[in-house]
Amino acid sequence: MASFIIEGGHKLHGDIYPQGAKNEVLQIICASLLTSEEITVHNIPDILDVNNLIQLIRRIGVKVEKKGVDTYSFKAENVDLEYLASDDFLKKCSSLRGSVMLIGPLVTRFGRAVISKPGGDKIGRRRLDTHLLGIQKLGAKFEYNDADGMCELTASKLKGCYMLLDEASVTGTANIVMAATLAEGITTIYNAACEPYLQQLCKMLNRMGAKISGIASNLLTIEGVDKLKGTEHTVLPDMIEVGSFIGMAAMTGSEITIKNVSYENLGIIPDSFKRLGIELEQIGDDIFVPAQDGYEIDTFIDGSIMTIADAPWPGLTPDLLSVMLVIATQAKGSVLIHQKMFESRLFFVDKLIDMGAQIILCDPHRAVVNGHNKQIQLRGGNMTSPDIRAGIALLIAAMSAKGVSRIHNIEQIDRGYQNIEDRLNAIGARITRI
Known part of the structure; x- marks a missing residue:
């Protein structure tokens, strides 16, 4: 120590x-799983939480290249879905709270996400209900194993809907927005978080081909698309x-x-x-x-x-x-x-x-x-x-x-x-x- x-x-x-903003980077890195094309991100801080998430998505199969002092590229072309159910993956998730934002991209693009209860700061209860309930409303089936704290969500195809969030959770909103980008139909999220980092995520997703309106407000509308493309992004x-x-x-x-x-x-x-x-x-x-x-x-x-x-x-x-x-x-x-x-x-x-x-x-x-x-x-x-x-x-x-x-x-x-x-x-x- x-x-x-x-x-x-x-x-x-x-x-x-x-x-660069830690809370924004964690969202942006998870969003790279939404496309098979390359995402280039500038102003990434060299800090423990970010480095651990980069290592985790490397293990998932995302091709990661360091292109500068604070610039990385991410290409999620060949994702190892079997690794997502491994003990090693679940162990790494349990020590990194940002890993919870992998759920939305994995379910919407690959039809399945497995994650353990994430770690992070010891600052009291930090519920995942907003994340999980929102993605369930999009049509995902949820199962929880109390013995090992493992959550599994599966869906053949998510479908848009209206939802009123129980709290304006930043990471919860980010997770649901990412899931909704590739869902079928229109998703409306009321009581959405509207932090600048969430705005940054939405703007990047729109450059990737998503159709998100209401950015910077607490009412987001996402029209699902079939596919997202690569882009370049600079972190606040x-x-x-x-x-x-x-x-x-x-x-x-x-x-x-x-x-x-x-x-x-x-x-x-x-x-x-x-x-x-x-x-x-x-x-x-x-x-x-x-x-x-x-x-x-x-x-x-x-x-x-x-x-x-x-x-x-x-x-x-x-x-x-x-x-x-x-x-x-x-x-x-x-x-x-x-x-x-x-x-x-x-x-x-x-x-x-x-x-x-x-x-x-x-x-x-x-x-x-x-x-x-x-x-x-x-x-x-x-x-x-x-x-x-x-x-x-x-x-x-x-x-x-x-x-x-x-x-x-x-x-x-x-x-x-x-x-x-x-x-x-x-x-x-x-x-x-x-």
């Missing part, structure tokens, strides 16, 4: 570039990494420029950081964060305590609440962080409390943070990363703390952040991997 040793208290300065910059860099600058009192952020796709994120008192300036497609001696949390119009909560897009992404919670520990004022969409994701705050933060954990979903107004510096600590987003939040805390910190289980951070210590060290951080 690898660890980070962080020497806190160092300011950052300079330019930093966000990597990762909005979660952009937010993480904003948090690092604020906590360390640093001046940095985050380059090429695709500002128009950040939605409410910049304004959410401004509510915490952080100054931001859009310069072209960059974000400039000036050095601030302090920042003050806003209040509601009536003067009551600010609440920051996650919500489906265009609301605030839940992946940034951990970062915002850490930022609030050094702000002037108080804030209620309400993590509505996932349970247990706030349990990492006990590590912050050990570092000197003033946080009241109300329940698995809510925490009240009383900011120090940078009058009391956090102290270095010894901690373990429970998931990707908590890991980066703990790293931000350690970078601002007095003394040396150690973060264990940084493989969780590696799942979502590419060469993070090298990139941060290049602009002034002191982080060592051991």
Whole structure:
């Protein structure tokens, strides 16, 4: 198990570039199974979750070529359907949550998908019902083996229908959209997710010959086609990494420029950081964060305590609440962080409390943070990363703390952040991997 040793208290300065968006790439790679022609994808991040999915589809029989530093091509011409039922395939699926998005492409193109309960972050229950019920409504037959957690879906030909999703699941919507592209007839999905990464997937599928309308809304209409073709696609910059860099600058009192952020796709994120008192300036497609001696949390119009909560897009992404919670520990004022969409994701705050933060954990979903107004510096600590987003939040805390910190289980951070210590060290951080 690898660890980070962080020497806190160092300011950052300079330019930093966000990597390609993890959540988009996982969808795009799975979509390559929808056609026998070549799909070329640019701006793919070199991170654990993405690399594991690439290795998995290689084993399925997809021809994968690395054509540049961050460019790959995928050609699913000769897929090994027998491997899909092997113990090796099921084992690999169980350690990678993104593998669930293989279901839609496999069922709609090959008539069968087998998958085990996927792994990923330990942040409470993350149901697959939306995925499975949606594809069943398209006509797939579903069987579940409780003994080994194996799911199997089969269909001779999927047929379009109307469906109202029980939740606006991003991966669930992606799975159903991919399945519907080759289904017979018209599929209408209401309460669909509309995140920028889902929009990117739909736009790529349309370039492949799909007929999807309503993109960027929660009502998608997909007219099934007989066949999809190859295309070229460029992945958006990762909005979660952009937010993480904003948090690092604020906590360390640093001046940095985050380059090429695709500002128009950040939605409410910049304004959410401004509510915490952080100054931001859009310069072209960059974000400039000036050095601030302090920042003050806003209040509601009536003067009551600010609440920051996650919500489906265009609301605030839940992946940034951990970062915002850490930022609030050094702000002037108080804030209620309400993590509505996932349970247990706030349990990492006990590590912050050990570092000197003033946080009241109300329940698995809510925490009240009383900011120090940078009058009391956090102290270095010894901690373990429970998931990707908590890991980066703990790293931000350690970078601002007095003394040396150690973060264990940084493989969780590696799942979502590419060469993070090298990139941060290049602009002034002191982080060592051991």
